[in-house]
Every structure is written in C-alpha cells, then in structure tokens.
Amino acid sequence: MTHENHPGSLRQGLLVFIFLAFLTLVEFFIAITNQSLLLLSIVALIKGGLVMYYYMHVYKLAEEGSQDQHSDDWKLRTNRLGLWLFILSDSFVFGGLLVSRFNLLGLTRPDLNQYLGLLVTGVLLISSFFMNRAETQMGQGDRKGFVISTTITMLLGIGFLAGVVGVEWREAPFSVGDSAYSAIFFMMTGMHAFHVLTGVIFLGIVLNNGRRGLYTAEKHWGVEAATVYWHFIDLVWILFYPALYLIGRLA
Amino acid sequence: MSKNSSRSLGTVLLFFLGGFVGGTLLAILLHTLTTAKFEVNYLWDLPSLLLGSLAAVVALLHGMLGYRGVVRGLFWQVGGTLAGALFVTLVRWLLNLTGAKYTLFDMNTFGFTEPAWVLGAVVGSVAFVAGVGAITDWFKWALGEKTSEHHEDESGWRKYFGVSLDHKVIGIQYTFTSLLLLSVGGLFALVFRTELAKSGLQFLSLQLYNTLMSLHGIVMIVSILLGIAGVMNYLVPMLIGAQDMAFPRLNAFSFWVAIPAAVLLLSSLALGGFDTGWTGYPPLSVRAPLGMQMFFVAIWFAGWSSILGGLNLIATALRMRTNGMTAFRMPIFVWASFATSIISLTATQLIGLSFQLVLFQRLFGMPFFDAAKGGNPILFQHLFWFYSHPAVYVFVLPGLGLISELLPVFVRKPLFGYKWVAMSSLGIALVGFLVWAHHMFTSGMNEYLRVPFMYSTLLVAVPTGVKFFSWVATLWGGKIDRDIPTPMLFVLGGIVVFLLGGLTGPPNATVSTDLHLTDTYFIVGHFHDTMFGGYIFPFFAALYYWFPKATGKRLNETLGKWHFWLMTPSFLILTLFMMRVGLLGMRRRIGDYDPGLNFDPWHLAMTIAAYGIALAVLIFFINIYRTLRSSETATGNVWRSRSPEWQVPSPMPVHNYEHPFEVVGEPYDYGLPGSIYVKMDAEG
Numbered sequence: 001m002t003h004e005n006h007p008g009s010l011r012q013g014l015l016v017f018i019f020l021a022f023l024t025l026v027e028f029f030i031a032i033t034n035q036s037l038l039l040l041s042i043v044a045l046i047k048g049g050l051v052m053y054y055y056m057h058v059y060k061l062a063e064e065g066s067q068d069q070h071s072d073d074w075k076l077r078t079n080r081l082g083l084w085l086f087i088l089s090d091s092f093v094f095g096g097l098l099v100s101r102f103n104l105l106g107l108t109r110p111d112l113n114q115y116l117g118l119l120v121t122g123v124l125l126i127s128s129f130f131m132n133r134a135e136t137q138m139g140q141g142d143r144k145g146f147v148i149s150t151t152i153t154m155l156l157g158i159g160f161l162a163g164v165v166g167v168e169w170r171e172a173p174f175s176v177g178d179s180a181y182s183a184i185f186f187m188m189t190g191m192h193a194f195h196v197l198t199g200v201i202f203l204g205i206v207l208n209n210g211r212r213g214l215y216t217a218e219k220h221w222g223v224e225a226a227t228v229y230w231h232f233i234d235l236v237w238i239l240f241y242p243a244l245y246l247i248g249r250l251a
Numbered sequence: 252m253s254k255n256s257s258r259s260l261g262t263v264l265l266f267f268l269g270g271f272v273g274g275t276l277l278a279i280l281l282h283t284l285t286t287a288k289f290e291v292n293y294l295w296d297l298p299s300l301l302l303g304s305l306a307a308v309v310a311l312l313h314g315m316l317g318y319r320g321v322v323r324g325l326f327w328q329v330g331g332t333l334a335g336a337l338f339v340t341l342v343r344w345l346l347n348l349t350g351a352k353y354t355l356f357d358m359n360t361f362g363f364t365e366p367a368w369v370l371g372a373v374v375g376s377v378a379f380v381a382g383v384g385a386i387t388d389w390f391k392w393a394l395g396e397k398t399s400e401h402h403e404d405e406s407g408w409r410k411y412f413g414v415s416l417d418h419k420v421i422g423i424q425y426t427f428t429s430l431l432l433l434s435v436g437g438l439f440a441l442v443f444r445t446e447l448a449k450s451g452l453q454f455l456s457l458q459l460y461n462t463l464m465s466l467h468g469i470v471m472i473v474s475i476l477l478g479i480a481g482v483m484n485y486l487v488p489m490l491i492g493a494q495d496m497a498f499p500r501l502n503a504f505s506f507w508v509a510i511p512a513a514v515l516l517l518s519s520l521a522l523g524g525f526d527t528g529w530t531g532y533p534p535l536s537v538r539a540p541l542g543m544q545m546f547f548v549a550i551w552f553a554g555w556s557s558i559l560g561g562l563n564l565i566a567t568a569l570r571m572r573t574n575g576m577t578a579f580r581m582p583i584f585v586w587a588s589f590a591t592s593i594i595s596l597t598a599t600q601l602i603g604l605s606f607q608l609v610l611f612q613r614l615f616g617m618p619f620f621d622a623a624k625g626g627n628p629i630l631f632q633h634l635f636w637f638y639s640h641p642a643v644y645v646f647v648l649p650g651l652g653l654i655s656e657l658l659p660v661f662v663r664k665p666l667f668g669y670k671w672v673a674m675s676s677l678g679i680a681l682v683g684f685l686v687w688a689h690h691m692f693t694s695g696m697n698e699y700l701r702v703p704f705m706y707s708t709l710l711v712a713v714p715t716g717v718k719f720f721s722w723v724a725t726l727w728g729g730k731i732d733r734d735i736p737t738p739m740l741f742v743l744g745g746i747v748v749f750l751l752g753g754l755t756g757p758p759n760a761t762v763s764t765d766l767h768l769t770d771t772y773f774i775v776g777h778f779h780d781t782m783f784g785g786y787i788f789p790f791f792a793a794l795y796y797w798f799p800k801a802t803g804k805r806l807n808e809t810l811g812k813w814h815f816w817l818m819t820p821s822f823l824i825l826t827l828f829m830m831r832v833g834l835l836g837m838r839r840r841i842g843d844y845d846p847g848l849n850f851d852p853w854h855l856a857m858t859i860a861a862y863g864i865a866l867a868v869l870i871f872f873i874n875i876y877r878t879l880r881s882s883e884t885a886t887g888n889v890w891r892s893r894s895p896e897w898q899v900p901s902p903m904p905v906h907n908y909e910h911p912f913e914v915v916g917e918p919y920d921y922g923l924p925g926s927i928y929v930k931m932d933a934e935g
Contacts, residue, residue: 081569081570085562092597093600093601093603096600096637100604177624179624180624182617183611183626212395214395
C-alpha cells in the first residue's frame with residue numbers, strides 16, 4: 001500500500017516534502033541574489049498551496065456524504081467545516097501582522113541570523129512531513145507508527161520553539177523596545193510561537209488519547225484536527241519566513 | 252441549603268445589602284492598608300462604590316442560586332485575577348533577587364503593577380469560564396473521557412444562570428445580558444448628558460466625563476453584539492428547522508466568555524478609567540490610565556465571543572437546514588445573520604490585534620505606534636477600522652433582516668424582491684470590507700486614498716437602497732390594522748429612523764463635506780440614527796414579536812405603545828438637535844463647551860429627550876415584569892405568521908420540533924391563496 005501514489009502514501013508525502021524543501025532553497029537563493037518581492041511572494045504562495053492541498057486536504061470540505069444529521073459522517077464534515085472557519089478567522093490575525101510588517105518596515109528587513117532562520121524553517125517542514133505520516137498511519141490503523149510519528153512531530157515542534165524563542169530571541173542584535181523592527185519581529189515570531197506551543201499541547205493530548213486506543217482507523221477526528229492545525233502553523237511560517245528573513249534589503 | 256430550595260426575597264435582599272457594605276468596607280480597608288492613611292471620603296469614591304456594587308451583585312446572585320453557575324464563575328474570576336496578579340508580582344520579586352530592579356507594588360495603579368493587573372485580568376477571565384463550567388466537557392475530551400450527548404437543564408429560572416447547551420436558553424441569556432448592559436450604558440449616557448445640559452462643569456471632572464463617554468460607547472457596542480447574538484441564537488435554528496446550533500458547547504462558551512469581559516469593562520471605571528473614547532487611538536491610549544488595559548483585555552475576550560458565535564452560526568446555516576430549505580427559501584433573517592457572521596468571524600481579529608499591539612506597547616515598550624522609533628500611529632487606525640467599520644454592519648444587518656422578516660407578516664403581502672433583499676445583506680457585508688478608511692479622511696493618511704474610499708463608501712448605499720425599495724414596495728397597498736400592533740410600530744419606526752441615518756451618511760462619506768463635519772455632533776447624530784434604526788428599533792420589535800414564543804405570554808400592548816410613542820419623538824429630538832448643533836460647530840467627545848456659542852438650550856432639550864428615552868425603556872422593563880407575573884397566556888400563532896416556529900405551541904419545546912418539517916414553498920407569500928411554506932408533519 002505505502003508504495004502507491006495515493007493521498008497520504010509515503011511516496012506522496014516524500015514528494016511533497018522534497019518539493020517544499022526545494023522551493024525553500026529557491027527562496028533562499030532568490031533572497032541572496034535579487035530579493036525580488038514578486039518572485040518570493042509567488043514561491044511562498046505555491047508552497048502554501050501545496051501545504052493546503054496535500055497536507056491539509058482542503059478539498060475534503062467539498063466532499064458529499066450522509067444527510068442524516070445524527071450520523072458520524074455528517075458530524076465529521078460539520079466539525080471539519082468548523083475547524084476551517086476557525087483557521088480562516090485565525091489567518092486574519094496573521095494577515096494583519098503581515099500588513100503591519102509591510103506598513104512599518106516597507107521593503108527593508110531586520111538583521112537576523114540567516115542560517116538559523118533556514119534551520120528552523122527546515123525543522124518545521126520536517127515536522128509537517130511526520131505529522132502527515134502520523135495521520136496516514138492512524139488512517140491505516142497503525143497505532144504504533146502513529147505514536148512514533150506524532151512524538152517526532154512534537155519533538156521537532158519543541159525544537160522549533162527552542163530555535164526561535166531560545167536562540168533567535170537571544171541572538172537578535174536588538175531588544176524588544178528598540179525600534180519598529182524589533183517590535184514587529186518579536187510580535188510576529190511570538191504570535192507564531194504561541195500557536196506552535198498550542199499545537200504541541202494539542203498533539204500531546206492527541207498522542208495520549210491515541211496511545212490509549214481512543215481512535216480507530218475510521219474514526220479519528222481528533223487526530224485529523226490536530227494535523228490540520230499543525231499544518232496551518234506551518235503554512236503561517238511559510239509566509240512569515242520570507243517576510244521576516246528574505247524580503248527587502250537589510251535595514 | 253438544598254440545591255433547589257429558594258430563599259425568601261427578604262433574605263436575598265439582605266445578601267445584597269451585606270455584599271454592598273462588605274465590598275465598600277473592603278475597599279476602604281485596602282485603601283488604608285496601601286496608602287497608610289484612613290480617609291472616610293474614600294467610601295464615596297468610585298473604586299469603593301464599584302467594589303461594593305460588584306460584591307452586592309455577587310452576594311445577591313449567591314443568595315438566589317447558591318455557589319454554582321454564574322456565582323462560582325464570578326468567585327473564580329476574582330480568585331483568578333488575584334492569582335494572576337500575584338504570579339507576576341512573584342516573578343518580579345524573583346527577578347529582583349538577580350539584581351534587576353522591578354517595582355513590586357504600585358500605589359498609582361491600585362496596588363498591583365500594570366503587568367500584574369493585565370495578567371490578572373486574563374487569568375481571571377479564563378478562570379470565570381472554567382468556574383462557570385463552560386469548558387468542562389472539552390477538558391474531559393482532552394483527558395479521553397466521554398461526555399453525554401444530552402445535557403439536562405435545571406428547571407425554572409435557574410437554568411438561565413448556569414451553563415446550558417440549549418440554543419433557546421443561550422439566546423435568552425444573551426438577550427438578558429444585552430438588556431442589562433444596555434441599561435448600564437444608557438445610565439452612563441444619562442450621567443454625562445446631565446452634565447452637558449449646561450455649559451461649564453457641573454458635577455463631573457473632565458477625566459470622569461471622558462471615561463463615562465468612552466464607556467458609554469463600548470458598553471453599548473458590547474450590548475449590541477450580545478443582543479444580535481441573542482436574537483440570532485434564539486431564532487436561526489428555529490427558522491431553519493434545526494434542533495440546535497451546530498456546536499452547542501462552543502455556543503455556550505461564546506456566551507460565557509462575554510460575561511468576564513463585561514465585568515472587566517466595568518472594572519475599568521474603578522481602575523482609573525480611560526480617556527480615549529471607545530476607539531483607543533494611540534498615542535493617547537499608550538499614556539492613558541490603567542483602565543485602558545482593562546478595556547483592551549475586555550474587548551479581546553468579547554471579540555472571541557463574537558468570532559466563535561459567528562463561526563457557529565455560519566456552520567449552522569450551512570449544515571443544519573431542514574429538508575427543502577434551499578438557499579433561496581431561507582428566511583431573510585437567516586441571510587442577514589449569515590452575512591453578519593462572515594464579518595464577525597474574520598474582521599473581529601483585527602480589532603483584537605490592534606488592541607493587543609497597544610497593550611504590548613504599554614507592557615513591553617514595543618514601539619509599534621511610536622513615530623520616534625519608526626512606528627506608525629496611522630497603522631493602528633487602519634487595523635482598528637478594518638473591523639470597526641464592518642462592525643456597524645454587524646450591528647445593523649440582523650436588524651434590517653428583522654424588518655424584512657416582520658414587514659410581510661403585518662401587511663399581509665409577499666416581501667417584494669426576496670432574492671434581491673437576500674443578496675443585499677451579503678452585498679453590504681462584502682462592500683463593508685472595502686470602506687474602512689473613510690474614518691480616516693482627516694487622519695493624515697495618504698491623500699490619494701481618500702477618493703477610492705469615498706466611492707466605495709457611497710457604494711454601500713446601493714444594496715441598502717435595495718432594502719429600502721423592497722420595504723416601501725412591500726408596504727405599498729398592504730393591509731395594516733388601524734390599531735397597529737407594537738412590533739409593527741417598531742418596524743415602521745426603525746425604517747424611518749434608519750432612513751434618517753442613511754441620508755445623513757453620504758455627507759460624511761464625501762471627502763469635501765466630511766472635512767468640515769468630522770469630529771462634530773453631526774457625526775454623533777448620524778451614528779445614533781443608524782444604530783437606533785438598524786438595531787434598537789428592530790431589536791425591540793423582535794422582543795415584542797417573539798416574546799410569546801419564548802414565554803407563552805404576550806407583552807402588554809398599551810404599555811408597548813407608551814414605550815414606542817415616548818421613545819420615538821424623544822429620540823428624534825435628541826439626534827436632530829445633535830446634528831443641528833453639529834452643523835453649527837459643536838465638537839464631539841468634549842465635556843464642556845463655550846457658553847458664547849448659545850448651545851445651552853439645545854443641549855438642555857437633548858438632555859430632557861435622553862431622559863424620555865430612558866423612561867420609555869423603563870416602561871418596557873415594567874411591561875416585561877408585569878407580563879411575566881400575569882397569568883394570561885398566548886400559546887397560539889399570535890401574529891398569524893407562516894413561519895414554522897409559530898406552527899407549534901409556545902413556549903417552544905426543548906428540542907424544537909417533534910418531527911422535522913419540510914419546506915415546500917416560498918417563505919413570504921402572505922395573502923396568496925393556496926400557497927404553503929412549510930409542511931409540519933413531514934415524514935421523519
């Protein structure tokens with residue numbers, strides 16, 4: 001099964017991951033060569049689209065199913081709609097932060113450690129790959145694989161937090177109150193880190209319940225919700241990373 | 252005390268008095284301890300009066316209910332606030348040990364330092380929601396426990412003071428809270444309106460005037476948000492034939508998270524107030540007293556109430572419709588609620604963000620809006636108005652939907668242009684996202700932005716005009732009883748008042764005239780016309796109309812007419828005079844004005860008119876009280892409506908309809924022989 005190219009297969013997951021990693025390197029390359037806002041935006045949007053389609057399965061919203069309002073299938077699709085509405089709402093916060101960043105900084109960027117930025121981006125990307133694996137494994141009834149993949153995802157998430165909050169915040173050549181640069185940098189990374197933290201907690205709950213056998217291959221809405229939420233956090237970083245690290249000249 | 256025994260009225264009142272005395276004494280004790288001097292006058296000072304009132308309300312509720320539901324929530328909120336504040340203080344003390352110097356207690360900010368108060372406010376609000384029991388089930392889910400699908404409510408009035416998952420109970424909880432806040436916000440207005448009756452300062456300080464004026468605005472806004480949430484919660488599932496909302500627990504959470512927000516909002520009065528108006532523009536809001544922070548935190552939580560309520564409603568309208576209810580057979584009110592919810596789901600995040608940025612600038616010195624450090628105060632206004640302009644459509648769209656909903660019932664004619672009216676709500680909501688910067692024509696933003704925003708704003712008149720055209724055409728040739736029923740009076744009043752508000756809009760939207768009108772009483776008059784026409788009048792119409800549905804009793808018509816005929820002329824005098832003095836140059840948001848301008852008689856008339864409105868609302872409350880006490884019942888189809896909820900006896904049973912009904916025709920075909928909207932006994 002895992003060698004066919006169906007949604008959630010290992011091969012598809014790997015392909016998506018490799019493509020996303022490649023595009024991240026392309027972004028980095030654009031940034032050190034010509035810093036084109038247009039090119040960087042296009043690449044970021046392509047990455048976002050890939051995540052939304054292959055990792056977050058946005059097309060599932062349009063799926064038809066049972067009309068019986070007491071059936072599990074109907075409830076599942078209602079829950080899915082609710083989660084996506086929440087994500088739509090939450091994305092307005094991040095949209096507002098992006099707008100604020102361009103309003104305040106224009107086409108300049110704060111002086112940040114580029115290698116660290118690339119490293120944490122990679123960590124989050126790999127975590128999304130394992131998150132995708134975890135969901136697939138639960139869908140196939142492979143509980144042991146689910147536990148391992150979720151644990152790796154959580155560890156990578158904590159690693160991301162350590163990289164951003166633990167290292168980047170200390171290393172940054174400015175402190176919170178210095179300028180609009182520092183303010184917007186700490187606000188954007190802080191808001192995102194807060195969401196990563198909630199995602200890790202959410203994963204911890206799902207992991208615990210999954211280990212105790214509360215989810216089955218057919219019925220695991222909690223796992224699906226945690227997965228979509230985790231990929232959403234990745235999606236936000238896909239837009240925040242170029243906005244903070246790559247776009248514009250150094251201030 | 253056993254769980255369901257009732258205390259006598261006298262005992263409950265004793266609780267109330269005891270709470271008040273205890274609260275004020277506690278306040279003076281704290282004051283004496285923190286300032287090390289005893290001042291008797293502090294007994295009459297605002298903080299001690301407010302602490303006394305809070306304690307009195309909690310004690311009153313405790314006397315009525317015992318330690319559960321909202322009482323437990325309030326106790327937990329107080330405890331949570333203290334815990335959060337003490338935690339920050341403790342962390343600061345630990346940091347002091349490392350050599351950095353931090354203030355632990357600050358007498359200028361009522362004991363705790365500002366960061367301590369802010370974290371206390373946040374923790375307190377979360378503690379309230381936990382204490383009242385609105386997140387218990389989610390905790391159980393997280394721990395892997397199963398919860399029952401069916402949640403049994405307590406019997407009688409007690410169910411309204413604790414967590415219920417029934418959308419009708421939640422709708423009434425929302426509406427009750429909304430009316431409570433409406434009275435509080437109205438009282439604030441009466442106080443400063445009395446001050447304004449004469450030029451010169453009578454009995455308020457300028458700081459207190461500013462606080463009351465700001466609180467009047469924001470308390471009314473929260474009241475309106477809760478009011479529309481109440482009407483939408485109560486009606487939408489019923490109108491579309493659902494048993495409940497799509498997410499009942501989320502629904503309860505949305506309501507209960509608004510309560511600590513309201514408490515925080517009012518507490519800002521005791522914690523120094525704030526003088527920015529409800530808009531909270533920096534840089535003034537960066538320098539304002541501690542009350543500003545309470546305001547920010549309160550709106551942040553109230554915003555979540557609105558966002559999650561909107562989310563729930565969208566999911567409900569999309570997923571829970573009964574058989575045969577296609578999109579274009581939905582009642583107009585459902586369309587309007589859907590449009591409203593799109594705005595509250597998305598745009599609300601931006602006011603939360605803008606306030607959070609100011610809050611962080613105050614707490615951590617992050618200079619988002621400090622021009623000297625590269626910040627930009629105009630950015631705040633963009634973020635703020637991106638929500639706060641669409642917000643006025645959140646306030647009025649359900650009301651305009653109610654007008655379209657009720658009009659055909661009373662004129663016994665089909666609604667004119669159903670599809671156009673349905674789409675116009677969405678049209679207003681979507682255009683509403685593109686107009687925010689018309690609040691900023693004089694802000695110093697780029698001048699070229701003024702023109703596109705002027706045109707997009709004027710564009711709002713098109714879908715609004717569609718609605719007016721439909722109303723007039725529906726009224727045309729209709730049969731109205733000579734003795735107009737009270738809901739219909741309020742519908743007609745709403746149309747007239749909203750027309751006034753609408754007509755005074757374009758002068759503000761047009762840059763050339765707005766440059767003169769901005770920041771004058773003309774804007775205040777225009778705004779109150781839109782709010783009364785788009786919200787207050789239709790809201791009262793809905794209360795009179797659906798009161799029999801909720802209680803099985805009909806509100807008294809005579810008192811209802813007194814209510815209407817006292818409120819409407821008073822209100823028209825108030826706002827028309829506001830616009831008049833505004834055109835003559837009266838500035839808004841000021842506590843005093845030059846007697847040489849000769850505005851004194853106009854202001855006196857406005858103050859008297861404001862008392863007229865207050866009296867009218869008081870009559871409404873008396874009406875509710877008397878009706879609930881009377882034994883006369885009205886369980887049938889009081890208004891001869893075609894709508895499904897009136898085809899079953901009132902009050903509505905817990906799970907609404909025994910059998911799902913089927914929609915077989917158009918909703919508003921009144922007076923057309925043989926037309927049917929719903930078949931009640933469809934095969935389940």
